[in-house]
Amino acid sequence: DTGVSQNPRHKITKRGQNVTFRCDPISEHNRLYWYRQTLGQGPEFLTYFQNEAQLEKSRLLSDRFSAERPKGSFSTLEIQRTEQGDSAMYLCASSPGVAVFNEQFFGPGTRLTVL
Amino acid sequence: AQSVSQHNHHVILSEAASLELGCNYSYGGTVNLFWYVQYPGQHLQLLLKYFSGDPLVKGIKGFEAEFIKSKFSFNLRKPSVQWSDTAEYFCAVSGGSYIPTFGRGTSLIVHP
Numbered sequence: 001d002t003g004v005s006q007n008p009r010h011k012i013t014k015r016g017q018n019v020t021f022r023c024d025p026i027s028e029h030n031r032l033y034w035y036r037q038t039l040g041q042g043p044e045f046l047t048y049f050q051n052e053a054q055l056e057k058s059r060l061l062s063d064r065f066s067a068e069r070p071k072g073s074f075s076t077l078e079i080q081r082t083e084q085g086d087s088a089m090y091l092c093a094s095s096p097g098v099a100v101f102n103e104q105f106f107g108p109g110t111r112l113t114v115l
Numbered sequence: 116a117q118s119v120s121q122h123n124h125h126v127i128l129s130e131a132a133s134l135e136l137g138c139n140y141s142y143g144g145t146v147n148l149f150w151y152v153q154y155p156g157q158h159l160q161l162l163l164k165y166f167s168g169d170p171l172v173k174g175i176k177g178f179e180a181e182f183i184k185s186k187f188s189f190n191l192r193k194p195s196v197q198w199s200d201t202a203e204y205f206c207a208v209s210g211g212s213y214i215p216t217f218g219r220g221t222s223l224i225v226h227p
Contacts, residue, residue: 003158031213040124042205042217043159056214091159095213101147101166104215106159 004107025094035091117142117210121218136191138206148189149207198227
């Protein structure tokens, strides 16, 4: 399978713990996005990378959240001092080229539950 | 700022019925519009997109959407739904940036 992969698929943690998620985009896709999705809502943009550069961050991305994309390949999203409100599905998507209308290819998501 | 409104949150149809899901967007400039679908247990995937040209766009599995600029709408249609169309449908708009805004989605259930 050469699609976008995300690990882990599920994560249960206690409030106050740190968690890290990984996303492997489709090879040679230079744009990578992170979204958060809660029940009954569409994906909400968190941040995106053009190659290794993080170009934009949503106001939803508090200082407890950090994302990296070293060498422009895989990406990690870390949440420090998790709160119950962080419980959600975290989606990663990648996109090729530079055209605005290029579609995004989504991964299966990581479901985070904060107890 | 761009925004998307999907009017129907839950739709229930019988097989062979016609489908139209509403999507309105808010953005003053040139837009790129998308419909994504998420089948049960699967990833979000692109159904169709509009970026220029013919406002009637055809996608996979017999779906189509019409961009009506004067109404800021991009409604999704299918003349005859099948049980396998049961899914969550998301409209998204990208107003000249690389960051799309998604609607909250419409859950479609098709009864056999």
